[in-house]
Amino acid sequence: MHVTAEDIVSMEQRYRAHFVNSLSGFKSANLVGSVDNAGNNNLAIISSVFHLGANPPLIGMIIRPHTAPRGTFENILASGFYTINHVNADIFEKAHQTSARYRESVSEFREVGLTPESSKRHPAPYVQESRLKIGVFFCEHKTIELNGTNLIIGEIVEVLVDDSVVKEDGFIDIESLDTVAVSGLDRYHQTKALARLSYAKPHRNPERVD
Amino acid sequence: MHVTAEDIVSMEQRYRAHFVNSLSGFKSANLVGSVDNAGNNNLAIISSVFHLGANPPLIGMIIRPHTAPRGTFENILASGFYTINHVNADIFEKAHQTSARYRESVSEFREVGLTPESSKRHPAPYVQESRLKIGVFFCEHKTIELNGTNLIIGEIVEVLVDDSVVKEDGFIDIESLDTVAVSGLDRYHQTKALARLSYAKPHRNPERVD
Numbered sequence: 399m400h401v402t403a404e405d406i407v408s409m410e411q412r413y414r415a416h417f418v419n420s421l422s423g424f425k426s427a428n429l430v431g432s433v434d435n436a437g438n439n440n441l442a443i444i445s446s447v448f449h450l451g452a453n454p455p456l457i458g459m460i461i462r463p464h465t466a467p468r469g470t471f472e473n474i475l476a477s478g479f480y481t482i483n484h485v486n487a488d489i490f491e492k493a494h495q496t497s498a499r500y501r502e503s504v505s506e507f508r509e510v511g512l513t514p515e516s517s518k519r520h521p522a523p524y525v526q527e528s529r530l531k532i533g534v535f536f537c538e539h540k541t542i543e544l545n546g547t548n549l550i551i552g553e554i555v556e557v558l559v560d561d562s563v564v565k566e567d568g569f570i571d572i573e574s575l576d577t578v579a580v581s582g583l584d585r586y587h588q589t590k591a592l593a594r595l596s597y598a599k600p601h602r603n604p605e606r607v608d
Numbered sequence: 609m610h611v612t613a614e615d616i617v618s619m620e621q622r623y624r625a626h627f628v629n630s631l632s633g634f635k636s637a638n639l640v641g642s643v644d645n646a647g648n649n650n651l652a653i654i655s656s657v658f659h660l661g662a663n664p665p666l667i668g669m670i671i672r673p674h675t676a677p678r679g680t681f682e683n684i685l686a687s688g689f690y691t692i693n694h695v696n697a698d699i700f701e702k703a704h705q706t707s708a709r710y711r712e713s714v715s716e717f718r719e720v721g722l723t724p725e726s727s728k729r730h731p732a733p734y735v736q737e738s739r740l741k742i743g744v745f746f747c748e749h750k751t752i753e754l755n756g757t758n759l760i761i762g763e764i765v766e767v768l769v770d771d772s773v774v775k776e777d778g779f780i781d782i783e784s785l786d787t788v789a790v791s792g793l794d795r796y797h798q799t800k801a802l803a804r805l806s807y808a809k810p811h812r813n814p815e816r817v818d
Contacts, residue, residue, distance in 0.1 A: 399767075399771035399774065402729075415778070418663075421665075421692075421767065422659045423657060423789070424634050426632050426633030426635065427633060446659065449670075451672070451757055452627075453617075460668075495814055497808045537754060544661075544664065544666060549750075551752065556610065557609075557631065558609070558610055560609060570626075570791075570792065572792075577633055578634075578802065584805050584806070584807070585783075585803070586805070588799065589797035589799050590798045590799070591795060592797060594792075594794050595701065595795075598705050598708035599708050600719070603701070
């Protein structure tokens with residue numbers, strides 16, 4: 399099947415959304431917690447969180463103007479902090495449900511049945527049921543003029559995770575946390591490890607290191 | 609386990625790289641094919657490709673200045689095109705091996721044993737062994753000053769995929785292509801679908817749609 403740019407342009411809108419969202423490969427599944435100036439919590443599932451750098455520890459995410467939670471972006475600008483919480487297989491349906499268009503004053507935590515958990519370091523709420531939680535300080539955003547989306551860049555201020563899953567070399571076994579992956583707009587997946595591979599060097603095949 | 613920003617700063621460099629790279633969740637696994645002005649092919653595994661928008665069909669990726677393939681970035685600027693090829697479970701070890709520091713004149717295709725495939729639409733090479741291939745026109749790059757990384761933004765010009773995996777609504781079943789996911793710097797995973805969930809609406813639980 400050979401799909402050209404012209405074919406994509408002429409696709410029905412919803413078909414195109416499913417098709418193009420599937421192309422980049424597997425995506426992370428995270429719940430982003432934030433709070434407004436009046437203390438109202440907001441929770442939104444986001445599949446566009448990605449690693450940006452280890453030193454300083456930076457994390458990025460894309461927020462779309464029309465589909466995505468505008469409340470989240472406004473809260474981040476207002477409070478300066480947000481949380482990123484891994485979605486696991488026990489809560490993926492509740493996590494998905496946060497994408498419904500609730501009214502601004504409504505807390506998605508209560509509507510979907512997840513529990514806010516507070517931090518001593520910042521005002522944004524964690525998701526108690528998540529097994530890997532990241533507190534993030536908002537650094538900057540960059541607008542992508544081509545489609546009006548925003549890249550949100552944050553610096554990690556704390557990480558909450560069970561220490562049994564942090565390996566000797568710093569690697570975190572997120573599969574054992576049952577963290578899920580997303581494909582397209584709406585499919586959720588568990589994972590099954592193939593292998594960890596050694597640091598690649600020319601003229602030597604990679605070795606399995608677990 | 610409670611890890612603070614200060615703990616992360618004081619981690620040994622390699623430990624920190626493993627730790628922070630694990631935080632964002634599962635990542636896509638793609639091989640990026642490019643070509644220089646002399647016709648030399650370059651191939652690099654990149655775990656930072658992400659969806660940016662469906663209309664126009666945009667795809668983003670992060671290239672790091674020190675660890676990642678500088679040849680790829682230069683080739684993209686020079687030729688204006690690149691390819692993104694899903695890594696599947698049959699080729700993940702060869703894909704990983706492309707991250708070894710080969711000399712600039714060396715083709716990673718030949719070194720790791722993958723086959724370049726040409727397009728009529730653009731000069732960049734596809735990976736024949738990949739089951740989902742995307743041709744991309746380079747639009748722009750944005751430098752993230754906080755750490756010197758680059759966000760590369762491209763528009764999709766063609767997609768090559770077996771039509772049996774494209775569902776009625778446009779969703780592509782990438783799990784059936786055996787596309788893999790990455791966690792941390794070096795772990796590869798197959799996936800096992802939990803469910804597709806219906807579009808979320810307030811006061812209605814999501815339904816399984818497959």
